[in-house]
Amino acid sequence: MSQIDLFTQFRLDGKVAIITGASSGLGARFARVLHEAGAKVALTARRVDRLQQLAAELPGALAVQCDVSQSDQREAMVKQVAEHFGGVDILINNAGIGITKGIESETLEDFREVLEVNTTAVWHLSKLCGEHMVPKKSGVIVNVASILGLVASTPIKQANYNASKGAVITLTRELGVQWARKGIRVNALCPGWFLTEMTAGMESDEGAQRLIQQNSPMPRMGEEHELDGAILFMASDASSFMTGQCIIIDGGWTAR
Numbered sequence: 001m002s003q004i005d006l007f008t009q010f011r012l013d014g015k016v017a018i019i020t021g022a023s024s025g026l027g028a029r030f031a032r033v034l035h036e037a038g039a040k041v042a043l044t045a046r047r048v049d050r051l052q053q054l055a056a057e058l059p060g061a062l063a064v065q066c067d068v069s070q071s072d073q074r075e076a077m078v079k080q081v082a083e084h085f086g087g088v089d090i091l092i093n094n095a096g097i098g099i100t101k102g103i104e105s106e107t108l109e110d111f112r113e114v115l116e117v118n119t120t121a122v123w124h125l126s127k128l129c130g131e132h133m134v135p136k137k138s139g140v141i142v143n144v145a146s147i148l149g150l151v152a153s154t155p156i157k158q159a160n161y162n163a164s165k166g167a168v169i170t171l172t173r174e175l176g177v178q179w180a181r182k183g184i185r186v187n188a189l190c191p192g193w194f195l196t197e198m199t200a201g202m203e204s205d206e207g208a209q210r211l212i213q214q215n216s217p218m219p220r221m222g223e224e225h226e227l228d229g230a231i232l233f234m235a236s237d238a239s240s241f242m243t244g245q246c247i248i249i250d251g252g253w254t255a256r
């Protein structure tokens with residue numbers, strides 16, 4: 001019989017995990033995965049009705065409305081979660097938006113809006129949760145970046161999104177290194193194309209499907225469950241020697 005206790009390191013029993021953007025898509029799935037692994041999950045987003053529906057399915061879960069573009073709401077959300085559960089152990093910075101238009105039509109307001117949600121909020125929430133993690137010398141942050149933080153997205157044009165996700169990847173490296181001796185690990189997940197509200201319509205759009213067929217070595221979009229292993233790995237002790245890194249799950253898109 002094997003002496004290796006393989007699966008215990010993936011357990012999250014008793015850990016408190018905040019998942020931003022948990023009202024739909026990947027974030028809702030991540031919340032289910034972490035809860036299944038034993039975490040006490042705090043679900044946050046703007047659509048509180050969606051959060052409450054999900055919380056009703058996940059015993060012990062807390063739904064907290066928070067617009068991550070607002071600094072006061074970020075502060076209030078982390079405070080509420082920490083008071084409710086007695087701390088914060090895991091932060092999944094997943095909330096994200098993108099505005100698809102060419103650079104000539106993109107406005108400064110578009111760029112600022114996307115950067116605030118996708119990058120500034122990630123920086124700020126990491127800082128706020130860090131206040132609970134540093135004293136314990138323990139914590140995990142997973143930033144949901146994108147392959148579009150690594151490579152260009154044109155013909156789908158969204159310079160705002162690419163810039164924001166590239167910044168998240170670099171922020172991940174820097175925080176991973178700054179906190180490496182303080183017991184906090186910071187890593188990023190870079191998904192390729194997955195069907196969610198963000199990419200709604202791509203599955204039936206001929207041009208989008210042609211793009212995927214021609215450019216993705218695995219010629220299809222990903223399915224939500226295909227990120228389960230990576231998010232759990234990064235959130236748990238299974239990745240205890242990993243920090244400042246990215247995991248890319250994209251059907252081979254960036255390997256070409």
Ligand SMILES: NC(=O)c1ccc[n+]([C@@H]2O[C@H](COP(=O)([O-])OP(=O)(O)OC[C@H]3O[C@@H](n4cnc5c(N)ncnc54)[C@H](OP(=O)(O)O)[C@@H]3O)[C@@H](O)[C@H]2O)c1
Nearest residue numbers: 021023024025026045046047067068095096194196197198
């Ligand atoms: N789908 C893909 O192909 C793909 C690929 C690579 C990376 N990603 C990244 O994965 C993450 C999740 O996206 P998704 O694909 O699951 O899309 P989604 O279904 O549109 O989910 C986006 C989530 O972000 C939340 N959100 C947006 N603006 C917010 C704000 N101001 N405050 C709080 N929450 C906000 C939304 O909740 P509310 O509207 O209720 O606030 C929603 O829960 C994003 O960071 C995205 O960039 C997605």
